[in-house]
Amino acid sequence: MRLESPAKLNLALHVLRKRKDGYHELCTLFHRISLRDTLCLQKRRSGIRLSCFHPKVPKKNNLVVRAFELLKTETQFSGGVSVRLIKRIPVGGGLGGGSSNAGAFLLGMNRLFRLGLSQSKLVKLGARLGSDVPFFISGARHALGEGRGEKVRPVTFRRRLWFLLIRSGRGLSTRRVYQGFRPKSPRASLTRVEHGVKIASTFLAKGKVAQASEFLQNDLVESAERMRPSLMRMRAQLSDTQLGTCHMSGSGPTQFFIFLSRKQALQALQKLRRSGFSRSIFLCHSF
């Protein structure tokens, strides 16, 4: 069985407060994109065998392996599976690659072994693996995420947006970026923040990127930039190109620009190259 495992962008990410369980309460706007990994599943007698040529993909504590263990302990499942993972989503980039792999794997296993697990059971299992996994299980293209990100509310969104994703060196640890977050005072209320995110979403749906961008903020930027000061320099450099606002996804370090067409995105890519920007840049769209 061949499965697509797409990445996500957090078009906006507001951190409301730190919770007693150590997680942070969020209001985020998830958007599924065409940059994707592929998973191939094949039945085997028992256990899991994961193969992946990408050097940065963890083999031991991989979320796919943990999803397999969870299926064994929490459901009637007792078989085995070989998984081949073709990795294209940057690892530790704030694009949810590992969570997407786990989500696709759970959905795929449910079909391959006819486990009969309901969507809500899969979401519950997914939430135990990571805060972003339920978004991928939901199948939504565009959604509000609340709680620690696991409470997903799909939002209708018909427009295809285009993105340039700019990588910045090695990945960042999500846990460490959250640890470095410094709460704002006064604390933002969920109602107000959610209102802003919905306005941004409506502007985007109408193709008003500049207006939307004023509402698309990511509260983890400062922490990520404190951990990696070169990110701040890169943001300044990207702003100088005047291609619009440069945003950061999740806990970073991937930054992105939003466009309304492939043509606009390609022109921007040429401009970035002409201004000497040599980092890896991905062109992708809503998916």
Ligand code: C5P
């Ligand atoms: O949920 P996930 O395993 O992806 O989160 C990784 C780490 O990021 C958590 O252990 C936690 O430190 C931090 N985190 C957080 N608040 C969230 C999501 C993640 O503090 N809403």
